[in-house]
Protein backbone atom coordinates (compact mmCIF):
# COMPACT_ATOMS: atom_id res chain seq x y z
CA UNK A 1 0.00 0.00 0.00
CA UNK A 2 1.33 3.46 -0.86
CA UNK A 3 2.21 5.87 1.93
CA UNK A 4 -0.47 8.43 2.75
CA UNK A 5 1.03 11.75 3.78
CA UNK A 6 -0.48 14.78 5.51
CA UNK A 7 1.56 17.93 6.04
CA UNK A 8 1.43 18.85 9.74
CA UNK A 9 3.55 21.97 9.71
CA UNK A 10 5.68 23.92 7.23
CA UNK A 11 7.64 26.73 8.76
CA UNK A 12 10.82 28.37 7.54
CA UNK A 13 12.69 25.45 5.97
CA UNK A 14 11.22 22.70 8.10
CA UNK A 15 8.33 20.45 7.12
CA UNK A 16 6.94 17.84 9.47
CA UNK A 17 4.64 15.30 7.87
CA UNK A 18 2.30 12.66 9.23
CA UNK A 19 2.49 9.38 7.37
CA UNK A 20 0.36 6.23 7.26
CA UNK A 21 1.23 2.85 5.72
CA UNK A 22 4.88 3.84 5.43
CA UNK A 23 7.22 1.01 4.46
CA UNK A 24 10.28 0.41 6.60
CA UNK A 25 12.42 1.17 3.54
CA UNK A 26 10.85 4.58 3.12
CA UNK A 27 11.28 5.30 6.83
CA UNK A 28 14.95 4.26 6.72
CA UNK A 29 15.69 6.41 3.69
CA UNK A 30 13.62 9.51 4.39
CA UNK A 31 13.82 9.66 8.17
CA UNK A 32 16.11 7.26 10.04
CA UNK A 33 19.23 7.78 7.93
CA UNK A 34 18.20 11.25 6.74
CA UNK A 35 17.85 12.14 10.46
CA UNK A 36 14.53 13.86 9.77
CA UNK A 37 11.49 13.82 12.07
CA UNK A 38 8.09 12.42 11.11
CA UNK A 39 4.82 11.59 12.80
CA UNK A 40 3.77 8.03 12.06
CA UNK A 41 -0.01 7.74 12.21
CA UNK A 42 -0.25 3.98 12.57
CA UNK A 43 2.97 2.63 14.10
CA UNK A 44 1.36 1.29 17.31
CA UNK A 45 -1.62 -0.50 15.73
CA UNK A 46 -0.60 -3.84 17.26
CA UNK A 47 -0.15 -2.59 20.85
CA UNK A 48 -2.82 -3.50 23.38
CA UNK A 49 -1.74 -0.31 25.18
CA UNK A 50 -3.52 1.57 22.41
CA UNK A 51 -6.95 1.18 23.97
CA UNK A 52 -5.88 0.05 27.42
CA UNK A 53 -3.65 2.90 28.68
CA UNK A 54 -6.24 5.32 30.02
CA UNK A 55 -6.26 7.30 33.28
CA UNK A 56 -9.00 4.94 34.54
CA UNK A 57 -6.85 1.86 33.88
CA UNK A 58 -3.90 3.24 35.84
CA UNK A 59 -6.15 4.52 38.61
CA UNK A 60 -7.75 1.10 39.05
CA UNK A 61 -4.53 -0.87 38.91
CA UNK A 62 -1.91 1.36 40.49
CA UNK A 63 -3.56 3.84 42.88
CA UNK A 64 -1.46 2.65 45.79
CA UNK A 65 1.89 3.10 44.02
CA UNK A 66 4.18 6.09 44.42
CA UNK A 67 5.74 8.30 41.77
CA UNK A 68 8.64 10.64 42.10
CA UNK A 69 8.54 13.95 40.18
CA UNK A 70 11.40 16.43 40.42
CA UNK A 71 12.54 14.95 43.72
CA UNK A 72 9.09 14.87 45.37
CA UNK A 73 7.02 11.77 46.00
CA UNK A 74 3.31 11.56 45.22
CA UNK A 75 0.68 8.90 45.53
CA UNK A 76 0.00 7.79 41.96
CA UNK A 77 -3.79 7.62 42.43
CA UNK A 78 -3.76 11.25 43.60
CA UNK A 79 -1.56 12.17 40.66
CA UNK A 80 -4.05 10.67 38.19
CA UNK A 81 -6.81 12.81 39.72
CA UNK A 82 -4.49 15.80 39.46
CA UNK A 83 -3.63 15.19 35.81
CA UNK A 84 -7.37 15.14 35.03
CA UNK A 85 -8.13 18.36 36.93
CA UNK A 86 -4.92 20.32 36.27
CA UNK A 87 -5.30 23.39 34.07
CA UNK A 88 -3.23 25.50 31.73
CA UNK A 89 -2.77 28.04 34.56
CA UNK A 90 -2.23 25.47 37.27
CA UNK A 91 -0.84 22.26 35.76
CA UNK A 92 0.03 19.09 37.65
CA UNK A 93 3.81 18.62 38.15
CA UNK A 94 5.59 17.18 35.12
CA UNK A 95 7.07 14.90 33.96
CA UNK A 96 5.42 12.03 35.80
CA UNK A 97 7.04 8.89 34.40
CA UNK A 98 6.93 5.14 35.01
CA UNK A 99 9.88 2.93 34.08
CA UNK A 100 8.24 -0.05 32.41
CA UNK A 101 11.12 -2.54 32.44
CA UNK A 102 12.29 -1.78 35.97
CA UNK A 103 9.03 -1.13 37.86
CA UNK A 104 6.08 -2.23 35.72
CA UNK A 105 7.32 -5.26 33.75
CA UNK A 106 3.79 -6.65 33.57
CA UNK A 107 2.97 -3.76 31.18
CA UNK A 108 5.73 -4.70 28.76
CA UNK A 109 3.51 -6.97 26.61
CA UNK A 110 1.16 -4.00 26.08
CA UNK A 111 3.89 -2.12 24.20
CA UNK A 112 5.04 -5.09 22.14
CA UNK A 113 5.81 -5.90 19.42
CA UNK A 114 8.53 -3.29 19.34
CA UNK A 115 7.71 -0.65 16.71
CA UNK A 116 9.10 -1.86 13.41
CA UNK A 117 10.44 1.64 12.77
CA UNK A 118 12.48 1.42 16.01
CA UNK A 119 14.51 -1.52 14.70
CA UNK A 120 17.17 -2.76 14.61
CA UNK A 121 18.07 -1.74 18.15
CA UNK A 122 21.47 -2.00 19.85
CA UNK A 123 20.48 -0.67 23.28
CA UNK A 124 19.80 -4.21 24.47
CA UNK A 125 22.79 -5.80 22.76
CA UNK A 126 24.81 -7.96 25.14
CA UNK A 127 27.95 -6.65 23.46
CA UNK A 128 27.23 -3.06 24.44
CA UNK A 129 28.63 -2.38 27.94
CA UNK A 130 25.64 -1.32 30.08
CA UNK A 131 27.62 1.43 31.71
CA UNK A 132 27.81 3.39 28.50
CA UNK A 133 24.06 3.96 28.66
CA UNK A 134 23.61 4.15 32.40
CA UNK A 135 21.29 6.98 33.28
CA UNK A 136 19.29 6.54 30.09
CA UNK A 137 15.64 5.60 30.56
CA UNK A 138 14.83 3.90 27.32
CA UNK A 139 11.19 2.84 27.81
CA UNK A 140 8.92 5.08 29.87
CA UNK A 141 5.26 6.02 30.21
CA UNK A 142 4.61 9.77 30.61
CA UNK A 143 1.53 11.27 32.28
CA UNK A 144 0.67 14.95 32.09
CA UNK A 145 -2.12 17.45 32.70
CA UNK A 146 -3.18 20.31 30.44
CA UNK A 147 -0.44 22.96 30.51
CA UNK A 148 2.22 20.53 31.74
CA UNK A 149 5.45 21.57 30.05
CA UNK A 150 8.56 19.41 29.80
CA UNK A 151 11.06 21.32 31.97
CA UNK A 152 13.76 21.97 29.39
CA UNK A 153 14.65 22.02 25.71
CA UNK A 154 17.05 19.18 24.97
CA UNK A 155 18.09 16.48 22.59
CA UNK A 156 17.93 12.92 23.84
CA UNK A 157 20.74 11.72 26.05
CA UNK A 158 23.64 9.94 24.30
CA UNK A 159 22.20 10.90 20.90
CA UNK A 160 19.56 8.19 21.01
CA UNK A 161 16.61 8.48 18.64
CA UNK A 162 13.27 8.93 20.40
CA UNK A 163 9.86 7.53 19.44
CA UNK A 164 7.07 9.13 21.43
CA UNK A 165 3.75 7.39 21.01
CA UNK A 166 0.74 9.35 22.13
CA UNK A 167 -1.84 6.96 23.57
CA UNK A 168 -4.23 9.31 25.31
CA UNK A 169 -4.91 13.02 24.72
CA UNK A 170 -3.01 15.61 22.72
CA UNK A 171 0.51 16.88 23.20
CA UNK A 172 2.24 19.75 21.47
CA UNK A 173 5.86 19.29 20.43
CA UNK A 174 8.41 21.87 19.37
CA UNK A 175 11.53 20.79 17.46
CA UNK A 176 14.69 22.60 16.36
CA UNK A 177 17.17 21.01 13.91
CA UNK A 178 20.65 19.97 15.05
CA UNK A 179 22.41 22.47 12.78
CA UNK A 180 20.89 25.25 14.91
CA UNK A 181 22.73 24.08 18.01
CA UNK A 182 24.78 27.32 18.16
CA UNK A 183 21.51 29.25 18.66
CA UNK A 184 20.16 27.22 21.57
CA UNK A 185 22.96 27.73 24.12
CA UNK A 186 23.82 24.17 25.24
CA UNK A 187 24.74 24.04 28.91
CA UNK A 188 28.51 23.88 29.33
CA UNK A 189 28.32 20.86 31.62
CA UNK A 190 25.31 19.19 29.93
CA UNK A 191 25.61 19.79 26.22
CA UNK A 192 22.29 18.06 25.46
CA UNK A 193 20.29 20.58 27.55
CA UNK A 194 19.59 24.12 26.35
CA UNK A 195 19.86 27.09 28.67
CA UNK A 196 16.88 28.64 26.90
CA UNK A 197 14.11 26.72 28.59
CA UNK A 198 11.08 28.88 27.95
CA UNK A 199 11.03 28.72 24.18
CA UNK A 200 7.56 30.23 23.99
CA UNK A 201 8.98 33.28 25.71
CA UNK A 202 12.74 33.20 25.24
CA UNK A 203 14.86 35.75 27.01
CA UNK A 204 16.43 37.27 23.90
CA UNK A 205 18.50 39.71 25.88
CA UNK A 206 20.24 36.87 27.59
CA UNK A 207 20.15 34.56 24.54
CA UNK A 208 20.25 36.85 21.48
CA UNK A 209 21.28 34.11 19.01
CA UNK A 210 18.07 32.24 19.78
CA UNK A 211 16.31 34.83 17.59
CA UNK A 212 17.90 33.03 14.62
CA UNK A 213 16.49 29.63 15.60
CA UNK A 214 13.42 28.36 13.77
CA UNK A 215 11.50 26.18 16.23
CA UNK A 216 8.44 24.49 14.72
CA UNK A 217 5.45 23.38 16.75
CA UNK A 218 2.78 20.78 15.99
CA UNK A 219 0.34 18.53 17.83
CA UNK A 220 0.48 14.74 18.18
CA UNK A 221 -2.77 12.89 18.95
CA UNK A 222 -3.85 9.43 20.14
CA UNK A 223 -2.33 6.52 18.22
CA UNK A 224 0.37 8.70 16.64
CA UNK A 225 4.12 8.27 17.08
CA UNK A 226 6.59 11.12 16.76
CA UNK A 227 10.06 10.10 15.60
CA UNK A 228 12.61 12.59 16.98
CA UNK A 229 15.99 11.81 15.40
CA UNK A 230 19.22 12.14 17.33
CA UNK A 231 20.47 15.65 17.95
CA UNK A 232 17.10 17.35 17.24
CA UNK A 233 16.32 19.77 20.06
CA UNK A 234 12.81 19.40 21.41
CA UNK A 235 10.36 20.00 24.19
CA UNK A 236 6.69 19.15 24.77
CA UNK A 237 3.54 20.49 26.39
CA UNK A 238 0.29 18.68 27.11
CA UNK A 239 -2.89 20.30 25.80
CA UNK A 240 -5.21 17.82 27.54
CA UNK A 241 -4.59 15.04 30.07
CA UNK A 242 -2.03 12.87 28.28
CA UNK A 243 -0.46 9.43 28.40
CA UNK A 244 2.51 8.72 26.10
CA UNK A 245 5.08 5.97 25.73
CA UNK A 246 8.64 7.04 24.97
CA UNK A 247 11.05 4.55 23.46
CA UNK A 248 14.69 5.12 22.52
CA UNK A 249 16.68 3.49 19.76
CA UNK A 250 20.32 3.09 18.79
CA UNK A 251 21.55 1.52 15.55
CA UNK A 252 23.81 2.18 12.57
CA UNK A 253 22.04 5.46 11.84
CA UNK A 254 23.09 7.16 15.10
CA UNK A 255 26.11 5.02 16.06
CA UNK A 256 28.70 7.69 15.18
CA UNK A 257 26.78 10.29 17.19
CA UNK A 258 26.56 7.87 20.12
CA UNK A 259 30.31 7.18 19.93
CA UNK A 260 30.96 10.91 20.00
CA UNK A 261 28.84 11.28 23.15
CA UNK A 262 30.70 8.42 24.82
CA UNK A 263 33.98 10.09 23.95
CA UNK A 264 32.85 13.46 25.30
CA UNK A 265 31.89 11.80 28.59
CA UNK A 266 35.18 9.93 28.96
CA UNK A 267 38.03 11.65 27.17
CA UNK A 268 38.72 14.31 29.81
CA UNK A 269 38.79 12.02 32.82
CA UNK A 270 40.12 8.80 31.32
CA UNK A 271 41.79 9.50 27.97
CA UNK A 272 43.45 6.08 27.57
CA UNK A 273 40.27 4.19 28.39
CA UNK A 274 38.27 6.53 26.17
CA UNK A 275 40.51 5.64 23.25
CA UNK A 276 40.15 1.91 23.86
CA UNK A 277 36.37 2.25 24.14
CA UNK A 278 36.24 4.12 20.83
CA UNK A 279 38.19 1.32 19.16
CA UNK A 280 35.87 -1.28 20.66
CA UNK A 281 32.73 0.60 19.61
CA UNK A 282 34.05 1.10 16.14
CA UNK A 283 34.62 -2.66 15.70
CA UNK A 284 31.30 -3.46 17.39
CA UNK A 285 29.50 -1.09 15.02
CA UNK A 286 30.93 -2.99 12.08
CA UNK A 287 30.05 -6.41 13.51
CA UNK A 288 26.49 -5.47 14.47
CA UNK A 289 26.03 -3.77 11.12
CA UNK A 290 26.90 -7.01 9.34
CA UNK A 291 24.32 -8.95 11.36
CA UNK A 292 21.66 -6.30 10.90
CA UNK A 293 22.05 -6.36 7.14
Ligand SMILES: O=C(O)CCC(=O)C(=O)O
Nearest residue numbers: 142150156235236244246
Ligand atom coordinates in the same frame (compact mmCIF):
# COMPACT_ATOMS: atom_id res chain seq x y z
O1 LIG B 1 6.73 13.92 26.08
C1 LIG B 1 7.46 14.74 26.61
O2 LIG B 1 7.11 15.48 27.52
C2 LIG B 1 8.88 14.85 26.11
C3 LIG B 1 9.71 13.77 26.67
C4 LIG B 1 11.14 13.80 26.20
O3 LIG B 1 11.48 14.49 25.30
C5 LIG B 1 12.14 12.94 26.85
O4 LIG B 1 11.83 12.30 27.84
O5 LIG B 1 13.29 12.92 26.40
Ligand SMILES: [Fe+2]
Nearest residue numbers: 155156162234
Ligand atom coordinates in the same frame (compact mmCIF):
# COMPACT_ATOMS: atom_id res chain seq x y z
FE1 LIG C 1 13.49 13.99 24.69
